Amino acid sequence: xxSKTSIPKYEKIMRYIKEKISNGEWPIGxxxxxxxxxxxxxxxxxxxxxxxxxxxxxxxxxxxQTGVGTIVTNNTWNLLSSSLNWxxxxxxxxxxxSRSTVQEINNSESQQQFIQLSKGELSSDMFPLQKMKDIxxxxxxxITPFGYEEPRGYLPLRKAVSAYLHKMNVNVSPSSILIVSGxxxxxxxxxxxxxxxxxxxxxxxxxYLYSLRIFQSAGINLTGMPLAHEGLLAxxxxxxxxxxxxxxxxxxxxxxxxTGTLMSEKRRKSIIETCTKHQIPIIEDDIYRELWxxxxxxxxxxxxxxxxxxxxxxxxxxxxxxxxxxxxxxxPEPVINRLADIKMQIDxxxxxxxxxxxxxxxxxxxxxxxxKKVRENLLERKNVALKLxxxxxxxxxxxxxxxxxxxxxxxLLSPISMKSLYARARTQGIILNPGHIYHEQSSRYIRxxxxxxxxxxxxxxxxxxxxxxxxxS
Amino acid sequence: xxSKTSIPKYEKIMRYIKEKISNGEWPIGxxxxxxxxxxxxxxxxxxxxxxxxxxxxxxxxxxxQTGVGTIVTNNTWNLLSSSLNWxxxxxxxxxxxSRSTVQEINNSESQQQFIQLSKGELSSDMFPLQKMKDIxxxxxxxITPFGYEEPRGYLPLRKAVSAYLHKMNVNVSPSSILIVSGxxxxxxxxxxxxxxxxxxxxxxxxxYLYSLRIFQSAGINLTGMPLAHEGLLAxxxxxxxxxxxxxxxxxxxxxxxxTGTLMSEKRRKSIIETCTKHQIPIIEDDIYRELWxxxxxxxxxxxxxxxxxxxxxxxxxxxxxxxxxxxxxxxPEPVINRLADIKMQIDxxxxxxxxxxxxxxxxxxxxxxxxKKVRENLLERKNVALKLxxxxxxxxxxxxxxxxxxxxxxxLLSPISMKSLYARARTQGIILNPGHIYHEQSSRYIRxxxxxxxxxxxxxxxxxxxxxxxxxS
Numbered sequence: 013x014x015s016k017t018s019i020p021k022y023e024k025i026m027r028y029i030k031e032k033i034s035n036g037e038w039p040i041g042x043x044x045x046x047x048x049x050x051x052x053x054x055x056x057x058x059x060x061x062x063x064x065x066x067x068x069x070x071x072x073x074x075x076x077q078t079g080v081g082t083i084v085t086n087n088t089w090n091l092l093s094s095s096l097n098w099x100x101x102x103x104x105x106x107x108x109x110s111r112s113t114v115q116e117i118n119n120s121e122s123q124q125q126f127i128q129l130s131k132g133e134l135s136s137d138m139f140p141l142q143k144m145k146d147i148x149x150x151x152x153x154x155i156t157p158f159g160y161e162e163p164r165g166y167l168p169l170r171k172a173v174s175a176y177l178h179k180m181n182v183n184v185s186p187s188s189i190l191i192v193s194g195x196x197x198x199x200x201x202x203x204x205x206x207x208x209x210x211x212x213x214x215x216x217x218x219x220y221l222y223s224l225r226i227f228q229s230a231g232i233n234l235t236g237m238p239l240a241h242e243g244l245l246a247x248x249x250x251x252x253x254x255x256x257x258x259x260x261x262x263x264x265x266x267x268x269x270x271t272g273t274l275m276s277e278k279r280r281k282s283i284i285e286t287c288t289k290h291q292i293p294i295i296e297d298d299i300y301r302e303l304w305x306x307x308x309x310x311x312x313x314x315x316x317x318x319x320x321x322x323x324x325x326x327x328x329x330x331x332x333x334x335x336x337x338x339x340x341x342x343x344p345e346p347v348i349n350r351l352a353d354i355k356m357q358i359d360x361x362x363x364x365x366x367x368x369x370x371x372x373x374x375x376x377x378x379x380x381x382x383x384k385k386v387r388e389n390l391l392e393r394k395n396v397a398l399k400l401x402x403x404x405x406x407x408x409x410x411x412x413x414x415x416x417x418x419x420x421x422x423x424l425l426s427p428i429s430m431k432s433l434y435a436r437a438r439t440q441g442i443i444l445n446p447g448h449i450y451h452e453q454s455s456r457y458i459r460x461x462x463x464x465x466x467x468x469x470x471x472x473x474x475x476x477x478x479x480x481x482x483x484x485s
Numbered sequence: 486x487x488s489k490t491s492i493p494k495y496e497k498i499m500r501y502i503k504e505k506i507s508n509g510e511w512p513i514g515x516x517x518x519x520x521x522x523x524x525x526x527x528x529x530x531x532x533x534x535x536x537x538x539x540x541x542x543x544x545x546x547x548x549x550q551t552g553v554g555t556i557v558t559n560n561t562w563n564l565l566s567s568s569l570n571w572x573x574x575x576x577x578x579x580x581x582x583s584r585s586t587v588q589e590i591n592n593s594e595s596q597q598q599f600i601q602l603s604k605g606e607l608s609s610d611m612f613p614l615q616k617m618k619d620i621x622x623x624x625x626x627x628i629t630p631f632g633y634e635e636p637r638g639y640l641p642l643r644k645a646v647s648a649y650l651h652k653m654n655v656n657v658s659p660s661s662i663l664i665v666s667g668x669x670x671x672x673x674x675x676x677x678x679x680x681x682x683x684x685x686x687x688x689x690x691x692x693y694l695y696s697l698r699i700f701q702s703a704g705i706n707l708t709g710m711p712l713a714h715e716g717l718l719a720x721x722x723x724x725x726x727x728x729x730x731x732x733x734x735x736x737x738x739x740x741x742x743x744t745g746t747l748m749s750e751k752r753r754k755s756i757i758e759t760c761t762k763h764q765i766p767i768i769e770d771d772i773y774r775e776l777w778x779x780x781x782x783x784x785x786x787x788x789x790x791x792x793x794x795x796x797x798x799x800x801x802x803x804x805x806x807x808x809x810x811x812x813x814x815x816x817p818e819p820v821i822n823r824l825a826d827i828k829m830q831i832d833x834x835x836x837x838x839x840x841x842x843x844x845x846x847x848x849x850x851x852x853x854x855x856x857k858k859v860r861e862n863l864l865e866r867k868n869v870a871l872k873l874x875x876x877x878x879x880x881x882x883x884x885x886x887x888x889x890x891x892x893x894x895x896x897l898l899s900p901i902s903m904k905s906l907y908a909r910a911r912t913q914g915i916i917l918n919p920g921h922i923y924h925e926q927s928s929r930y931i932r933x934x935x936x937x938x939x940x941x942x943x944x945x946x947x948x949x950x951x952x953x954x955x956x957x958s
Contacts, residue, residue, distance in 0.1 A: 027761075027792060034793025034817045071764060115826055139630030148628070148838070152621035157612030158808035193666065197832040204702075225830055229677075288500075291544060319500060320507025335631035335837030344507045353588055357698055359670040363836035364808030365621070 021056050025064035028054075033073060033084055043081045044074065113434065113449060114223055120443050127473040130445040131464035132269065132418050133334060138389050140332070140382050144369075147376065151368045158364040163352035165191025165340075166367035172374035173326070173340050180301075181315035182324060184342040190352050193337040193362045195299050195327040196224075197355075202295060202323065203230045205354040206347070211258040214292070216244055218450035218457070220269040221262055235259075236451060239268070243275025246282040253290050260293045266309045267300040267417025270450045270459035274415050277310035284316040292321070299327045299339070302383045304416035305391045320344035328370055330418070331383050337362060338370040390418075390463060397462035397470055404478030408485065418463040421447075427455035428484040436480055442473050494529050498537035501527075506546060506557055516554045517547065586907065586922060587696055593916050600946040603918040604937035605742065605891055606807060611862050613805070613855050617842075620849065624841045631837040636825035638664025638813075639840035645847035646799070646813050653774075654788035655797060657815040663825050666810040666835045668772050668800040669697075670828075675768060675796065676703045678827040679820070684731040687765070689717055691923035691930070693742040694735055708732075709924060712741070716748025719755040726763050733766045739782045740773035740890025743923045743932035747888050750783035757789045765794070772800045772812070775856045777889035778864045793817035801843060803891070804856050810835060811843040863891075863936060870935035870943055877951030881958070891936040894920075900928035901957040909953055915946050 019027075032038040045053070050061045065082055068074040075085040120126050164170060170186035177184060192198045199221075207213070209231035215221050217236025227234060235256060237248040243265055253259055263283070265275035275283075287294050296313045314324040320343070327339035341351060355361060373379040394414060401411060401420065409424045430446035437444050447457025458477075465473060492500075505511040518526070523534045538555060541547040548558040593599055637643060643659035650657060665671045672694075680686070682704035688694050690709025700707060708729060710721040716738055726732055736756070738748035748756075760767050769786045787797040793816070800812035814824060828834060846852040867887060874884060874893065882897045903919035910917050920930025931950075938946060 030792045039819070115829075133632050136630035136632070139632075141628070141630055145625050145628060148625035149622060152618050152625065155614070155618060155621070157609035157614055158806060159606050159609070159612075160807045193832045193836070196830075200831045319503045333631060333837075334633045334833065337832065337834070337836045346512070356588075357669075358673045359666045359810065359832075360807065361810070363666070363810045363839040364806075365842060366836040366838050369838060 021054065022060050022063040022067070025050060025054055025056070025061060026067055029064070029068060030073065038084050040084050040086060042084050044084060046081065113446070117443060117445065120438075125441060126438075127442045127469040128464045129460050129470075129473045129477070130443040131461055132330070133464050134330070134386065134390075135393075135464050135466065137466075138386055140378075140385075143378050143382060144333075147369055147372045147378065150376075151365075151372050155368065158368070161191075161361045161364055161367065163356050163361065164189065164348060165362065166364065166371060168375070169338075169367045169371040170340075172371050173342075176374055176379075177314075177324075177326075177342060181311050182342060183315075184324075188342055188345050188348050190341045190343075190348045190355065191362055191367060192339045192341060192355065193359070194329050194334065194339045195297060195325050198325045198339055198341050199224070199295075199297075200226050201341070201351045201354055201358075203227050203232065204358075205351050207232050207260065208258065211260070212256040213262050213295075214249060214252055214256070214259050215262040216264065216268060216271075216273075218270055218447060218452035219262070220264065220297075220450060222451035223449045234451075239271060239273055241273070243268070243273055243279045244283060245279070246286040249283065249286050249292065250290065253292055260295060261287060262295045262297065263313070264297045264300075265313060266298055267303060267414060267419070269300070269417075270419055270445065270447070270452075270457075271421040272412065272414035272417050272419045274309055280310055280313055281316060284313055284321075287321055288317075288319055294322045295325065296322050297325045299325065299330050300417040301326075302331050303387060303390055303418070305387065305394065306415065309416065314342065320347075323347060328373070331386060332373065332379065336366040336370055338366050387416075390416075393462045393467070393470070394420075396467060397460070397474065400471055400474040401460070404475050405481070408478065408481050418461045420460045420462065422458045422460055424456040424458070424481065424485075426485055428481060430455050430458075432484055433458075433480060436484075437477065440476055440480070442476055444477070494527065495533050495536040495540070498523060498527055498529070498534060499540055502537070502541060503546065511557050513557050513559060515557050517557060519554065586919070590916060590918065593911075598914060599911075600915045600942040601937045602933050602943075602946045602950070603916040604934055605803070606937050607803070607859065607863075608866075608937050608939065610939075611859055613851075613858075616851050616855060617806075620842055620845045620851065623849075624838075624845050628841065631841070634664075634834045634837055634840065636829050636834065637662065637821060638825075638835065639837065639844060641848070642811075642840045642844040643813075645844050646815075649847055649852075650787075650797075650799075650815060654784050655815060656788075657797075661815055661818050661821050663814045663816075663821045663828065664835055664840060665812045665814060665828065666832070667802050667807065667812045668770060668798050670810075671798045671812055671814050672697070672768075672770075673699050674814070674824045674827055674831075676700050676705065677831075678824050680705050680733065681731065684733070685729040686735050686768075687722060687725055687729070687732050688735040689737065689741060689744075689746075691743055691920060691925035692735070693737065693770075693923060695924035696922045707924075712744060712746055714746070716741070716746055716752045717756060718752070719759040722756065722759050722765065723763065726765055733768060734760060735768045735770065736786070737770045737773070738786060739771055740776060740887060740892070742773070742890070743892055743918065743920070743925075743930075744894040745885065745887035745890050745892045747782055753783055753786055754789060757786055757794075760794055761790075761792055767795045768798065769795050770798045772798065772803050773890040774799075775804050776860060776863055776891070778860065778867065779888065782889065787815065793820075796820060801846070804859060805846065805852065809839040809843055811839050860889075863889075866935045866940070866943070867893075869940055870933070870947065873944055873947040874933070877948050878954070881951065881954050891934045893933045893935065895931045895933055897929040897931070897954065899958055901954060903928050903931075905957055906931075906953060909957075910950065913949055913953070915949060917950070 038044060047058050047061045051058045065074060072086050075083050077083050117130055169191055170189045173189050174184060174186045203226045212233045212235050213227060214235050214237060216239040235252055237244060244263060267274055294313060298312055301309055314322040323341060323343040325341055328336055398413060409422050411420050411422050414420055430448055434446050445459040511517060520531050520534045524531045538547060545559050548556050550556050590603055642664055643662045646662050647657060647659045676699045685706045685708050686700060687708050687710060689712040708725055710717060717736060740747060767786060771785055774782055787795040796814060796816040798814055801809055870893060871886060882895050884893050884895050887893055903921055907919050918932040
């Protein structure tokens with residue numbers, strides 16, 4: 013160990029302070045004890061304390077502020093990452109911090125005491141516990157030694173996904189499929205592997221994509237287009253594409269996050285035609301497709317794609333559980349090969365265990381059976397939520413009845429402070445996603461999820477939401 | 486569906502060609518059929534074909550080359566990613582393609598027909614199949630519904646890792662631990678979350694890090710320092726740090742990849758002292774620590790760290806299986822919080838299933854038991870490999886006996902063409918890792934792994950390696 017007795021006293025003080033700073037006890041911006049207190053604590057003259065502080069000031073860890081005292085301005089790791097100015101990271105193509113609201117929501121979502129009207133995840137009462145146990149046991153009984161998978165992922169899973177996609181007229185072979193750790197990772201791979209700094213993503217506005225930092229951090233522009241009743245209009249696309257040469261379209265055609273919109277068949281055809289004509293590649297994020305109520309959505313854009321323009325993203329996270337961290341990309345083989353190479357560079361593939369369990373869900377036929385149940389359960393929840401919304405928000409807001417998915421997009425008749433609404437709701441134990449997370453800045457929208465909270469919590473949550481909106485109007 | 490009959494003939498030809506290009510049948514650089522052939526195939530005049538080609542040339546997909554014909558120069562996705570010039574991605578902070586050798590090795594490693602003298606992975610005969618089954622079954626029997634985990638990872642696993650690290654004098658609480666999908670992801674998170682473009686990583690040379698693209702793609706400089714017998718020398722660090730202000734040290738102190746070097750206790754102390762003095766954060770990649778033969782390595786740098794300078798990385802990939810994709814980072818809490826936020830942004834956490842299985846390996850005590858067996862098995866393999874190397878490479882090369890880990894770093898007495906060696910070995914069914922992958926450019930080094938190939942393959946592989954070196958000398 014480092015000898016503690018041979019070092020000079022001022023260095024002892026320095027080490028003590030550095031330790032407090034780096035272990036987070038004295039966070040950036042906090043005031044450290046006075047010179048007098050430190051001198052007393054270490055049994056030294058004030059001049060010794062001053063020597064230590066001067067060294068730390070020179071190192072950039074502390075700053076003396078007249079009339080305030082000595083303030084922590086940095087820590088060793090921060091000196092490196094210059095966290096004080098995350099904006100520079102956009103230019104460097106590095107990852108920005110999550111928006112503070114998103115970060116707070118991420119943290120709150122694992123806390124059980126909150127009523128989660130925000131969470132885009134199935135309630136645990138829809139978790140198929142017995143089936144999951146059976147499947148894991150079956151996988152375990154047949155398992156052979158496993159290690160790194162091949163770059164595109166576990167072949168039996170790719171075969172199963174290929175067969176599954178075939179049923180929705182998406183005809184891709186297993187070699188055109190990449191297994192990823194959820195749809196978010198698919199987007200992360202696209203952002204670092206296919207898109208260049210300065211290129212543009214055309215997308216619906218509002219969009220889930222605005223709540224992410226991965227694209228903006230990579231210096232990619234997000235250009236929103238108005239979202240009509242039946243989904244995106246091809247004419248907007250044509251118009252915007254003229255101005256933006258290197259553009260790709262990101263769309264969420266089934267039960268769009270956050271608005272719940274379902275793109276019509278006609279709209280799909282015209283989007284595909286326009287994108288083919290103008291050579292606009294499409295990222296089709298179709299993770300909510302299976303969660304329909306009355307009838308199945310129109311076939312994917314990918315099924316209409318005759319020229320390899322569509323990169324199709326699917327996942328088990330919204331229909332089974334996000335805990336497996338299993339999703340997939342279907343795209344032309346050269347694109348898949350590039351993305352597979354990049355996935356190898358960032359995490360060497362997804363969990364072999366999760367991939368085997370996912371494959372078994374498909375192969376056993378239990379997945380299709382399970383999703384059917386989820387649809388029924390979600391329909392019931394949707395109806396309950398709509399009834400409660402009608403009861404508590406009538407006259408305050410309008411909304412459309414979703415045809416599937418997790419969300420009701422609530423449109424307030426008068427704008428209110430979303431920050432206050434979010435904060436007050438949180439104080440009352442309710443987490444909600446204000447529209448501004450998705451770049452809807454009119455202070456009139458809330459995304460309400462009926463997928464996660466218990467029926468009782470839905471009731472309490474929506475009732476309180478009504479009162480809160482009233483109090484803020 | 487898009488009507489096929491109403492479109493003009495030249496557009497049919499365009500679509501046909503686009504499809505061939507985008508599905509990869511006609512790769513970039515290939516020559517497309519002649520105008521005459523296309524005219525015949527589509528039963529049109531040559532002028533119609535010319536119209537189609539001209540459109541595609543204007544779109545940048547094709548190029549007419551005098552005396553050659555019409556060449557594919559791009560595809561839609563490539564137009565976006567401008568794959569033709571991956572170098573620009575370095576500046577954009579995006580991910581470069583793997584070195585072609587590394588990419589080829591990644592692909593070959595999942596092919597069973599090769600003798601893998603390259604693979605940094607335990608042979609499947611060390612896979613604890615029965616124990617793994619028992620553990621998965623136990624996890625399955627006790628499992629409750631699982632979904633997204635909290636940002637830092639599954640708490641029981643973080644507790645187990647904390648207790649495990651405690652045994653090597655690394656005293657970190659579960660809140661200072663982040664679960665990651667393997668050590669590579671730890672490095673990926675550091676590269677995008679803590680290091681800025683233009684900053685420097687000081688590292689051993691050669692180093693595994695040179696085989697990755699994540700740091701260079703992020704615009705981070707790698708500055709190698711000579712690797713002495715007992716590991717890195719602090720004086721080099723001091724010297725280099727003067728020139729590079731924003732620097733972090735990456736080190737692999739136990740059974741270094743690729744050289745096998747073990748850093749001595751004395752060296753560790755002086756590294757920690759120097760880094761503390763000069764405020765150089767340290768990334769300690771300690772994934773081979775447990776794989777010692779005669780005696781356990783000196784305690785981690787992290788155990789000597791009193792000021793939160795060390796970010797410690799561990800993993801189950803080298804000791805149990807990489808298939809779980811489970812590793813961890815231990816660092817001061819503010820650093821962990823930032824990296825956890827970034828992990829949420831890129832993949833929403835690691836597989837819940839893998840995390841539960843990993844936790845059970847620790848909690849049950851079976852992990853410690855298993856690693857003991859791995860050590861014994863590896864020792865035997867190391868002895869066999871050394872005997873074979875002595876038999877077939879004596880007079881051609883020198884080497885040091887490793888004290889643990891997977892690798893023997895073979896130093897050829899005369900330089901040979903590593904490209905030829907690699908290519909010829911591959912032709913003979915042997916995959917090896919030439920030193921230049923790790924930035925050892927003297928054409929004299931090969932990293933030989935005794936961890937993966939069967940004893941028989943080790944024998945064949947090393948014998949053939951001897952013959953190949955002789956033929957190239």
